[in-house]
Amino acid sequence: MAKMTGAEALVEALKRQKVDVIFGIPGGAILPVYDVLYDSTIRHILMKHEQCAAHAADGYARASGRPGVCMATSGPGATNLVTGIANAYMDSSPIVALTGQVPRPMIGKDAFQEADIVGITTPITKYNFQVKKASDIPSTVKTAFYLATTGRPGPVLIDLPKDVQTETAEIEFTDGIEIRGYKPRYDPHPLQVKKSAEMLAQAEKPVILAGGGVILSNASPELLKIAELLTAPVATSLMGKGCFPENHPLSLGMVGMHGTIAANKIILEADVLLVAGLRFSDRTTGKLDMFCPEAKIIHIDVDSAEIGKNAKVDLPMVADAKMALEAIYQSLNQQMKTKESPWRKRVQVLKEEVQNKSNNNSKGKLKPADLLEQLRKDLPEDAIVTTEVGQNQMWAALHFKAYRPRTFISSGGLGTMGFGFPASLGAKVACPDKPVVDIAGDGSFIMTEQDLATSVLEDIPVTVIVLNNAMLGMVAQWQRLFYNRRYSASELKGIPDFVKLAEAYGAQGFRVESLTDFSGAVRKAVKSNVTTVIDIPVSPEENVFPMVPVGSGLKDMIWE
Amino acid sequence: MVVAKQESHIIAAIVEHKPGVLYSVSNMFRRRGFNIESITVGPTEQEDLARMTITVNGDETVVEQMIKQMRKLIDVVKVRRLDPPTTVIREMALVKVRTPDARARSDIINYANIFRARVVDVSTEMLMIEITGDSDKINAFLDLMKPFGLEETARTGITALSRGTRSVRME
Numbered sequence: 214m215a216k217m218t219g220a221e222a223l224v225e226a227l228k229r230q231k232v233d234v235i236f237g238i239p240g241g242a243i244l245p246v247y248d249v250l251y252d253s254t255i256r257h258i259l260m261k262h263e264q265c266a267a268h269a270a271d272g273y274a275r276a277s278g279r280p281g282v283c284m285a286t287s288g289p290g291a292t293n294l295v296t297g298i299a300n301a302y303m304d305s306s307p308i309v310a311l312t313g314q315v316p317r318p319m320i321g322k323d324a325f326q327e328a329d330i331v332g333i334t335t336p337i338t339k340y341n342f343q344v345k346k347a348s349d350i351p352s353t354v355k356t357a358f359y360l361a362t363t364g365r366p367g368p369v370l371i372d373l374p375k376d377v378q379t380e381t382a383e384i385e386f387t388d389g390i391e392i393r394g395y396k397p398r399y400d401p402h403p404l405q406v407k408k409s410a411e412m413l414a415q416a417e418k419p420v421i422l423a424g425g426g427v428i429l430s431n432a433s434p435e436l437l438k439i440a441e442l443l444t445a446p447v448a449t450s451l452m453g454k455g456c457f458p459e460n461h462p463l464s465l466g467m468v469g470m471h472g473t474i475a476a477n478k479i480i481l482e483a484d485v486l487l488v489a490g491l492r493f494s495d496r497t498t499g500k501l502d503m504f505c506p507e508a509k510i511i512h513i514d515v516d517s518a519e520i521g522k523n524a525k526v527d528l529p530m531v532a533d534a535k536m537a538l539e540a541i542y543q544s545l546n547q548q549m550k551t552k553e554s555p556w557r558k559r560v561q562v563l564k565e566e567v568q569n570k571s572n573n574n575s576k577g578k579l580k581p582a583d584l585l586e587q588l589r590k591d592l593p594e595d596a597i598v599t600t601e602v603g604q605n606q607m608w609a610a611l612h613f614k615a616y617r618p619r620t621f622i623s624s625g626g627l628g629t630m631g632f633g634f635p636a637s638l639g640a641k642v643a644c645p646d647k648p649v650v651d652i653a654g655d656g657s658f659i660m661t662e663q664d665l666a667t668s669v670l671e672d673i674p675v676t677v678i679v680l681n682n683a684m685l686g687m688v689a690q691w692q693r694l695f696y697n698r699r700y701s702a703s704e705l706k707g708i709p710d711f712v713k714l715a716e717a718y719g720a721q722g723f724r725v726e727s728l729t730d731f732s733g734a735v736r737k738a739v740k741s742n743v744t745t746v747i748d749i750p751v752s753p754e755e756n757v758f759p760m761v762p763v764g765s766g767l768k769d770m771i772w773e
Numbered sequence: 774m775v776v777a778k779q780e781s782h783i784i785a786a787i788v789e790h791k792p793g794v795l796y797s798v799s800n801m802f803r804r805r806g807f808n809i810e811s812i813t814v815g816p817t818e819q820e821d822l823a824r825m826t827i828t829v830n831g832d833e834t835v836v837e838q839m840i841k842q843m844r845k846l847i848d849v850v851k852v853r854r855l856d857p858p859t860t861v862i863r864e865m866a867l868v869k870v871r872t873p874d875a876r877a878r879s880d881i882i883n884y885a886n887i888f889r890a891r892v893v894d895v896s897t898e899m900l901m902i903e904i905t906g907d908s909d910k911i912n913a914f915l916d917l918m919k920p921f922g923l924e925e926t927a928r929t930g931i932t933a934l935s936r937g938t939r940s941v942r943m944e
Contacts, residue, residue, distance in 0.1 A: 335797050336804050340847045360847065393943070394789065394850040518841035521834065 214385050219347035220245040220378040223311070224253050226354035229386065232282050234258060234273070234642055235311075236266040240286020242313030242326060245378035258642065258671050261663040263290050265635035267297020268661070270308040272639030275622045276597055276649075278431065280307040280361050281639060287313045288326030291372075292333065296629060298368045299337040303626025304452060305429060307366035309357050310334075314343065316376035331372050339367030344374070347382040356390050364397030365516040366429055397515065401532035401540050409487070409511045409528050410544035416485035418556045419445040422468065424497075425452030425625065426490015426514060428618045432535035433457065436489070439542045442549070444557045445487070448476040450497045451606075452625040453490070455615035462561065466614075469497040470761045471607040474567035477759065477767045479560055483508040487541075490514060490534040493523035494626065503766025513537045576752040579728065581605075581680050584749060585612035587728050588650070588678065591735040595620065596648040597640045601633040601657030604686035607757040609652040631660030637675040638668055648739040649675045655705055656685040665718035668744040676738040676745045682753040683707040690756050707750075715746035724748045781810060782829050782836045783862065783933050785941045786843060787851040790816060790823040794848045798825065801846060807831065807839050811864075811930030819943060822850065826932045853941045855933050862933040865905045867893070868915065871922035872900055881921060888914050899924060 217225070223246055227235075234256045239247045250257050260266040263285040270281030285294050291312040301308045315324040331343050340360050342353050357369040413419055421440055427433065427449075433456050440447050440463050447457040448468040457464055465476035480486070486508040491497065498504040501524060512519075512526040513534055520529040530537055585608055592598075598613060599622040600606040606623055615621035622640060624632035637651040651658075658679055668675055682689075688703040715722030721743050723734040731749060738745035759772040788794050795814055802809050810828040817824045829839060836854065843852045855862075872878040878900065885892060885902050888910065894901035904914050908931065915926065935941070 331793065332796070335793075335800055392847060395847045516845065518838070518845045520841075522838060522841075 214383050216381060217384050218245065218249075218378065219344070219350055219373070219380050219382070220249045222347060222350040222384045223354065223373065223378070224249045224255065226351045226386070227255060227282065228253075230354065230358045231279075235282045235284050236260050236269040236273070236639065237284030237311075238263055238266060238286070238290060240290045240313060240326070242287035242315055242375045243284060243290070243311070243373070243378075244313075245375065246284070246311070246313070246373070258667065258673070260635070260667050262661065263293030264296050264631070265638075265661050265664045265667070267294045267308065267310060268300065268629075268632050268635035269639035269642070270310075271297060271301045271304075271306045272599060272622055272636030273643040274301075274307050274639075275636070276619055276640035277643035278619065279643070280309055280358055282309050282311065284311040285313070286326065287315055287330070288328045291330040292328050295333060295337070298334055298370065300624055300627040300629045300632060301368040302337045302339070304624065305366050305425060306368070307361040308368045309361050310368060310370040312370060312372050313378075314372045314374040317345070317374045318376075320374065330370065334370050337368070338370050341370040341372065343372040344377050347377050347380040348384055350377075351384060351386045352390060356392060359390055360392070360395065364395070398517075398531055399515065399533035399536055401513070401530050401537040405528060405530045406537070406540040406544055409530065410541050410548065412485050412509055412511060412528065413443055413487060413541065414545055414549045416443075417554070418482055418484045419443050420480050420483035420486050420508070421445045421447045422449070422480065422486055422488045422491055423447060423453040423456050424450045424489065424491025426534045427453055427456040428490075430490065430515070430533050430535040431618070432489070432538050433618045435535055435538035435542060439487075439538055439545065442542065442545055442551050444551060444554055446479055446560045448472070448480055450491050450494065450625070451610055451623055454610060454623070455618045455621040458616045459614035460616060465564070467610045468767070470499065471611060471757050471759065472761070472767070473611060474759050474770070474772060475564045477761065477770050478563060478567070480505060481507075481768055482559075486510045488512045488526075489538060492519045498524065498767075499761045500764055500766045503768065576754055578750055578752045579726065579731070581608040581751055581755060582612045583728060584680065584731055585609055585652070587732050588652075588735060589614055591732050592648060592650065592739070596650060597622065597637075597644060599623065599633040599637040599640060599649070599651045601651070601653045602628045602630045603654050603657060604682070604690060604755070604757050605652050605654035605657065605680045607687070608680065611757070613652065630657040634658060634661050634677060635664050637677070638664060638673050641673045641675050650735075651675060651677045653677050653679050654686055655679055655681040655683060655707075655711070658711070659709070662714065665715065665720050665744065665746070669719045674742045674744045676735065676747065678735075679711050679746060679748045680751050681707065681711065681748050682751045682755065684753045686753070687757070689753060693756070711746050711748040715744075718744075720744035720746060722746045722748065724750075726750060780830070782831070783855040783857065783860065783931065784827045784829060784840060784843070785853055785855050785933065786825045786827070786849055787817065787941060787943060788823050788825055789848040789850065790821050791848070794823070795825075797846055797848060798843065801842055802839070805838070805842060807835065813930045813932045815932075817942070822943060824941075826930075828931045850943065851941055855935055859936050859939070860933050861936060862907050862931055863905055864908050864911055864929055864931050865903065866911045866915070866926055866928040868902045868904065868918060868926050869924040870900050870902065870918045871898060871924055873922070877921055881918070884914070884917050890914065
């Protein structure tokens with residue numbers, strides 16, 4: 214027990230959670246906490262918009278596997294976090310958001326900068342708190358981090374009325390926490406393990422479909438073992454990208470609306486589908502009743518509510534992906550040996566067959582596919598890539614091969630334009646020794662480019678690659694394909710000049726128009742370790758193909 | 774068990790007894806497009822826990838999803854679907870009926886007696902009746918009262934308990 218203020222208790226509680234960095238912006242209702250932070254060893258990174266603070270915390274969490282922390286004041290500070298929190302919720306990313314709140318007696322009186330952030334974030338957080346007294350802070354913080362990082366991870370928000378921050382109380386830091394309504398289950402059921410091993414051992418055309426849960430549970434080694442034992446090709450969702458090395462012969466790449474031809478074709482031929490840490494999102498499955506109609510589906514998910522939510526499955530398994538895959542592997546290993554199967558041949562042949570099917574509408578400009586393949590060559594294996602949302606993201610998913618988990622970070626569920634750049638800052642803070650690159654489009658980057666200032670001022674050097682088609686490219690693609698080329702409100706006309714923009718913030722900017730120059734600029738950016746924006750004009754006519762139109766099954770994929 | 778589509782189901786839940794829990798439960802139902810027919814909340818034998826009884830409409834898959842999504846909420850400690858044949862299901866209603874003349878008044882009191890309802894307030898122009906039972910019984914009583922002129926009704930929504938030793942409670 215010690216006498217301290219709520220703000221002091223908060224900072225001490227964060228330290229006990231091993232928080233080393235907070236992304237935030239101060240304001241009236243959170244000032245007592247900032248005052249304590251002034252003398253603290255915790256690094257505070259001053260962002261230029263609260264949305265970016267939340268995305269940076271998210272990027273930090275995804276790159277490191279540790280929870281990210283963001284902070285904002287009450288009212289608009291808190292509501293500006295909302296997009297970032299929703300984004301983390303959709304992608305099961307462990308972040309803890311701290312918000313100031315008006316003093317307790319003012320709550321409900323529509324005070325200056327009051328917003329009901331607990332009410333607003335209830336449907337987009339795993340859990341949220343409003344702290345009612347200073348002595349509750351230690352257990353609240355502990356519970357918040359526990360909830361954010363265990364089971365299916367997700368964002369947790371702690372709302373801190375200003376007078377709770379200034380209140381002095383006897384504060385006790387206890388060890389245990391008890392949440393009687395929350396008991397995540399990690400162990401797979403032995404009977405289900407046995408059954409799924411039998412199904413897989415008997416399968417002639419097994420396919421593995423891996424999602425973000427495999428990355429969250431650090432299950433990549435187990436996934437690799439099981440895939441090699443079964444000689445089962447592995448497709449991933451966007452969120453799963455990186456959980457299986459994409460240069461592996463069994464890798465199919467991403468499946469879904471903009472999945473690879475190989476993945477979308479092979480998955481339809483599967484007789485048993487082993488699905489791990491994936492929630493059958495519409496972007497992954499296409500029309501659900503046309504998704505793997507022939508396959509028996511084994512579904513592993515740590516969140517029991519995901520079982521049967523979207524897809525009907527034959528064998529559900531509520532468990533941690535790592536533990537479940539290991540258990541299935543052990544069971545399989547006792548009953549089978551890896552063998553040369555016709556299925557493996559078929560996968561190989563199909564992969565080669567479709568390799569060179571790639572469209573060309575580049576109109577003399579650089580092709581995104583070539584740029585991203587070149588980028589892979591210019592970056593070390595452990596480099597971290599984030600993406601924005603839209604064509605840039607889908608090109609990156611298709612053409613930039615990720616080799617390791619936590620090296621491909623993208624806004625999957627919410628599809629948040631403007632996510633990639635602040636997420637890259639968070640990733641770089643988490644992994645300062647790795648090069649971090651944001652693959653961007655012009656439309657997305659201008660949504661959060663103001664945090665170039667943060668990148669420069671806080672010495673968080675990242676590289677932004679702007680595939681600049683002077684359009685909201687994915688919107689334009691849909692208008693081209695489904696709206697008779699009526700480009701309603703999708704033209705950006707090449708404003709601003711990204712090189713000058715970079716320079717205005719004290720970053721370096723390059724404009725490149727050849728692959729050689731691009732490669733040179735990337736290498737220079739990585740080597741110089743200076744915040745860099747590389748602007749690359751690409752054709753506005755370029756589409757992302759393959760594509761499965763909305764409402765169609767994977768078999769109706771178009772690729773030109 | 775195959776249940777016909779869009780049937781009513783009763784879900785009982787033990788939840789943390791604190792502000793915001795009803796909001797998070799009802800908000801989850803709203804945002805996932807689940808329909809609540811009625812919801813009742815009250816304290817339990819344990820003072821930090823409350824009990825919710827939710828009547829919902831939906832097919833088997835939907836109800837299963839509802840229960841899973843409820844279970845996922847941190848403040849929901851226990852959830853179970855109650856099986857109607859082995860459950861005592863009750864609702865209470867307070868009904869104000871107009872009594873234009875003495876004949877009507879005595880008819881209403883007779884009906885109330887038949888339904889084991891009680892007259893709880895009398896004025897020159899109105900009777901207030903308290904009735905308890907399952908929803909069908911209350912509906913039937915209200916239908917009988919309609920011709921007299923229903924002034925006002927207040928129904929509590931359903932509350933329910935499993936028969937015998939099968940319980941939804943903290944161990």
